[in-house]
Amino acid sequence: MKKIEAIIKPFKLEDVKDALAEIGITGMTVSEVKGYGSQKGHSELYRGAEYVVDFLPKIKMEMIVSGDMVDKVTSTIVETARTGKIGDGKIFVSDIEKIIRIRTGEEDSEAI
Amino acid sequence: MKKWLIALMLALPSLALAEDVLDTGDTAWMMISTALVLLMTPAGLALFYGGMTRSKNVLNTYAMVFGAFVVGFIMWIIAGYSIAFGTAESAAVNKVIGGFGNLFLSNIKWTDLSSMGAFPDFVFVVFQGTFAAITVAIASGSVIERIKFSTWLVFVAIWTVAVYAPIVHLVWGGGFLFDEGALDFAGGTVVHMNGGLAGLVLAVLVGKRTGFNKVAMKPMSVMLTALGAAILWFGWYGFNGGSAFGANAIAGLAFLTTTIATAMAAITWMAAEWFIYKKPTLLGLASGAVAGLVAITPAAGFVDVTGAFILGIVGSLFAFWGVTVLKKKLGYDDSLDAFGIHFLAGLFGALATAFLAVKDNDLLWDGPLKESGDRIGQFMVQLESVVVVGLFTLVGTVVVYYIATALTGGARVDEECETMGLDESVHGEKYMNS
Numbered sequence: 001m002k003k004i005e006a007i008i009k010p011f012k013l014e015d016v017k018d019a020l021a022e023i024g025i026t027g028m029t030v031s032e033v034k035g036y037g038s039q040k041g042h043s044e045l046y047r048g049a050e051y052v053v054d055f056l057p058k059i060k061m062e063m064i065v066s067g068d069m070v071d072k073v074t075s076t077i078v079e080t081a082r083t084g085k086i087g088d089g090k091i092f093v094s095d096i097e098k099i100i101r102i103r104t105g106e107e108d109s110e111a112i
Numbered sequence: 113m114k115k116w117l118i119a120l121m122l123a124l125p126s127l128a129l130a131e132d133v134l135d136t137g138d139t140a141w142m143m144i145s146t147a148l149v150l151l152m153t154p155a156g157l158a159l160f161y162g163g164m165t166r167s168k169n170v171l172n173t174y175a176m177v178f179g180a181f182v183v184g185f186i187m188w189i190i191a192g193y194s195i196a197f198g199t200a201e202s203a204a205v206n207k208v209i210g211g212f213g214n215l216f217l218s219n220i221k222w223t224d225l226s227s228m229g230a231f232p233d234f235v236f237v238v239f240q241g242t243f244a245a246i247t248v249a250i251a252s253g254s255v256i257e258r259i260k261f262s263t264w265l266v267f268v269a270i271w272t273v274a275v276y277a278p279i280v281h282l283v284w285g286g287g288f289l290f291d292e293g294a295l296d297f298a299g300g301t302v303v304h305m306n307g308g309l310a311g312l313v314l315a316v317l318v319g320k321r322t323g324f325n326k327v328a329m330k331p332m333s334v335m336l337t338a339l340g341a342a343i344l345w346f347g348w349y350g351f352n353g354g355s356a357f358g359a360n361a362i363a364g365l366a367f368l369t370t371t372i373a374t375a376m377a378a379i380t381w382m383a384a385e386w387f388i389y390k391k392p393t394l395l396g397l398a399s400g401a402v403a404g405l406v407a408i409t410p411a412a413g414f415v416d417v418t419g420a421f422i423l424g425i426v427g428s429l430f431a432f433w434g435v436t437v438l439k440k441k442l443g444y445d446d447s448l449d450a451f452g453i454h455f456l457a458g459l460f461g462a463l464a465t466a467f468l469a470v471k472d473n474d475l476l477w478d479g480p481l482k483e484s485g486d487r488i489g490q491f492m493v494q495l496e497s498v499v500v501v502g503l504f505t506l507v508g509t510v511v512v513y514y515i516a517t518a519l520t521g522g523a524r525v526d527e528e529c530e531t532m533g534l535d536e537s538v539h540g541e542k543y544m545n546s
Contacts, residue, residue, distance in 0.1 A: 045391055047399060
């Protein structure tokens with residue numbers, strides 16, 4: 001069982017969600033985050049005063065998949081979320097020890 | 113015998129002087145104008161300023177403007193009106209202030225008509241009171257996010273009576289600048305230069321915000337600021353139109369010149385930003401509009417279409433320069449550009465009036481231009497009024513600031529409060545609760 005965390009540009013959320021639904025991913029957790037990597041430093045202008053803003057808004061998607069789905073999911077995310085410009089984001093894959101579905105008590109692969 | 117007696121009795125009403133009889137049209141217009149100018153402070157200016165404040169201080173900014181209105185207005189009733197528009201017993205004293213004969217509006221009856229027109233004196237008192245309140249409220253923009261709320265309110269109370277009211281008397285109420293023939297239709301000098309300069313003085317005395325020029329201090333909502341600017345524009349029809357003191361053609365002229373100058377100023381600021389920074393901003397549109405409103409204020413009932421265009425375009429460019437170049441160069445934290453927009457555009461308008469006012473004796477007030485078409489002479493009078501008012505405001509604001517600071521034990525919130533935000537530390541409120 002693996003956890004896939006993807007940081008993507010906010011406007012890509014709908015596209016990625018729809019593409020993942022097509023390959024069978026039906027649940028995820030999404031949060032609004034801010035951060036920077038090599039995209040740091042975009043500026044905003046207020047009455048001629050320029051503000052350099054370090055943190056940029058991003059979306060973090062988290063989902064749990066079985067080990068054999070990992071490659072399909074990551075390549076779907078990469079294809080849909082990529083714009084080719086700096087700031088497209090990153091994907092992290094990690095191990096999950098245990099899963100429990102609260103409603104039924106099902107565990108591990110039955111709970112995915 | 114009887115016939116001529118009847119004829120005489122029928123003729124008597126037409127012999128009554130216009131000023132002795134209340135004109136319902138003029139009175140209705142002045143009342144509406146008053147309400148329009150009122151809207152400019154607790155709604156227009158409060159939103160204009162509030163929207164540009166960081167979210168942790170937005171309620172405090174709004175409260176400073178709202179508070180300035182209510183405190184300033186009451187001080188006007190208590191003593192401001194008397195000093196501004198009263199007539200001091202000694203002619204020498206009356207050159208500067210109007211004396212204390214009308215404290216708490218004593219010696220004014222509800223049936224008295226204003227000397228300015230065919231409407232009640234009480235309506236005039238309220239109308240002018242809304243001007244007093246917005247003048248001092250303008251200065252709040254320079255010291256947002258760091259001045260103590262108590263110090264601000266005490267400052268407002270004293271400044272309205274000690275600085276604003278005498279200036280009104282000098283320029284409008286029968287003081288020596290009025291006698292010299294200074295032209296200020298609705299308060300370019302009295303309100304905007306005055307309030308804007310007071311703001312700068314306060315900004316320098318209170319000091320810069322912690323983190324100024326290092327930390328990003330972003331406006332909470334430019335949309336609120338633009339809405340505030342629109343409400344200011346709406347209300348300004350009462351500000352300029354009501355300064356004609358009647359529902360008449362001069363008010364109509366002021367309506368037109370105000371609209372032209374404001375629209376041109378907004379377009380000019382937008383064009384300047386587009387050209388220089390490649391991105392026209394909504395904040396720029398709103399700021400340009402306000403700069404235009406300020407620039408036309410001293411001239412609304414004196415200039416024609418051409419004059420309105422010039423005042424809007426040049427007034428906006430002057431304010432734009434003040435906000436984007438001068439402020440950076442001199443490094444003061446006039447946070448919301450009360451000096452940059454109100455003082456500079458007001459200064460330009462006041463001086464340009466000498467050259468742009470139409471030589472039409474039905475429009476002009478007494479002065480060198482009206483008497484002999486002497487534009488240079490009129491310019492010298494405008495310059496004199498600008499310098500006299502400027503110096504008085506400068507010194508007066510410093511003095512009132514120190515009194516207010518002494519009475520409230522320091523003008524500035526401590527660093528922890530400033531970092532936490534004044535909404536929480538001073539007011540115990542949040543602007544938004546989910």
